[in-house]
Amino acid sequence: xxxxxxxxxxxxxxxxxxxxxxxxxxxxxxxxxxxxxxxxxxxxxxxxxxxxxxxxxxxxxxxxxxxxxxxxxxxxxxxxxxxxxxxxxxxxxxxxxxxxxxxxxxxxxxxxxxxxxxxxxxxxxxxxxxxxxxxxxxxxxxxxxxxxxxxxxxxxxxxxxxxxxxxxxxxxxxxxxxxxxxxxxxxxxxxxxxxxxxxxxxxxxxxxxxxxxxxxxxxxxxxxxxxxxxxxxxxxxxxxxxxxxxxxxxxxxxxxxxxxxxxxxxxxxxxxxxxxxxxxxxxxxxxxxxxxxxxxxxxxxxxxxxxxxx
Numbered sequence: 214x215x216x217x218x219x220x221x222x223x224x225x226x227x228x229x230x231x232x233x234x235x236x237x238x239x240x241x242x243x244x245x246x247x248x249x250x251x252x253x254x255x256x257x258x259x260x261x262x263x264x265x266x267x268x269x270x271x272x273x274x275x276x277x278x279x280x281x282x283x284x285x286x287x288x289x290x291x292x293x294x295x296x297x298x299x300x301x302x303x304x305x306x307x308x309x310x311x312x313x314x315x316x317x318x319x320x321x322x323x324x325x326x327x328x329x330x331x332x333x334x335x336x337x338x339x340x341x342x343x344x345x346x347x348x349x350x351x352x353x354x355x356x357x358x359x360x361x362x363x364x365x366x367x368x369x370x371x372x373x374x375x376x377x378x379x380x381x382x383x384x385x386x387x388x389x390x391x392x393x394x395x396x397x398x399x400x401x402x403x404x405x406x407x408x409x410x411x412x413x414x415x416x417x418x419x420x421x422x423x424x425x426x427x428x429x430x431x432x433x434x435x436x437x438x439x440x441x442x443x444x445x446x447x448x449x450x451x452x453x454x455x456x457x458x459x460x461x462x463x464x465x466x467x468x469x470x471x472x473x474x475x476x477x478x479x480x481x482x483x484x485x486x487x488x489x490x491x492x493x494x495x496x497x498x499x500x501x502x503x504x505x506x507x508x509x510x511x512x513x514x515x516x517x518x519x520x521x522x523x
Contacts, residue, residue, distance in 0.1 A: 214227055214269070214283075214296050214298050215300070216279075216298070216300035219273065219300050219301065219303055220303045220304050225270055226268060226269065226270045227271075228266045228268050229268075229296065230264050231264060231265050231266065231294070232259070232263070232264040233264070233287075235261060235289050236261050237289055238258050238259065238260055239258070239290075240257060240258050240288040241254060241258070241259075242285075243285065244267075244284065245283065245293075247281040247282075247298070249272055249279070250269055250270065250272075250281075250298065251269075251270050251272070251312060252270070253267070253316065255267070255268070255316050259287070266316070268313055268315075268316065269296075269313070270314075271298070272309055273305055274305065275305060276305055277302055278300075278301055278302075279298065279300040279301070280298070282295055283295070283296045283298060306397070326370045326371060326373065327370065327371060327373055327394055328368065329400070329401070330366060330367075330368045330399065330400050331367045331380075331401045332365050332366050332402045333347065333361050333365050333382065333402075333405060334365055334403070334405070335407065336404035336405055336406045337406070339404075341365025341366070342382050342405060343363045344360055345380055345382040346380065347359045347378060347379070348379045349377075350376065350379060350494070350498040351374060351375070351376050351377075351494065352497075353496070353498050354497070354501070355501075355502070356376075357369075371394045373395045373396075375392070375394075376391070376392070376393075377389055377390070377494070378401060378403060380403040380405060384407060384408055386406045386407075386408060388404060475508075475511040475512070476511070476514075477503075477511065477512070477514070478513075478514045479500060480516050481496065481500075481516065482519075484518075484520070
């Protein structure tokens with residue numbers, strides 16, 4: 214039984230299935246487990262051909278490699294069943310409750326969940342931002358999208374895992390937080406920086422009127438227009454009106470009538486470091502988000518590199 218690498222967000226419980234392949238009912242007698250392990254038994258008697266579960270919770274006491282054995286006995290076995298326990302402990306929770314939850318508290322195969330409160334605020338004033346969009350990204354995809362309430366908050370239950378939380382609001386720059394969500398890490402504040410106001414010509418802002426500046430070396434006191442007609446009666450040609458091509462806008466964000474074709478090249482780092490802390494998942498989600506606004510006239514290329522480009 215391998216708990217793999219145990220970090221702050223890892224689930225420390227495993228349900229081990231035990232099946233009775235014999236013709237007689239198997240009755241549980243006793244179990245012998247190391248001190249770092251607590252356990253719960255789903256059923257004490259297993260009917261012929263049926264299965265039950267032993268739930269094992271591992272509460273490590275120190276970091277490093279862990280290798281131990283657990284044993285339990287049934288009436289139908291001449292020798293005990295031996296389970297090898299393996300783990301690479303990267304995080305130890307001090308004061309953690311070692312008690313193993315029973316099967317009524319957490320059903321077999323259930324995923325551990327945690328409540329989480331996320332607040333979106335103005336970075337300068339700390340005021341809550343109502344109706345801010347919050348996107349929850351996991352495994353490179355937008356898993357869920359929420360809208361903050363009038364307190365600027367979203368409170369939901371999440372499966373314990375690593376997430377990227379992206380918040381945005383009209384008039385603000387977007388911001389994101391990437392971290393584990395679990396029972397020990399379940400409160401996040403995402404500050405959004407206000408966008409600077411664009412000052413238009415002749416617009417009054419805080420008592421200051423902005424007018425068009427004229428360089429000193431430019432003389433604008435007099436304007437002279439000269440029209441020279443080189444045509445003659447012999448070569449005068451009747452002008453032909455050419456209709457302008459009709460441009461159909463397919464995007465509200467980048468209308469073709471206002472924005473020319475884009476040629477986009479993604480240069481993507483796929484080295485080993487990108488596999489740490491969900492970096493590759495965040496990159497995938499960001500690229501998917503960007504490609505959604507591309508139009509049919511746009512062109513895209515992808516170049517990956519680790520030690521050398523491909």
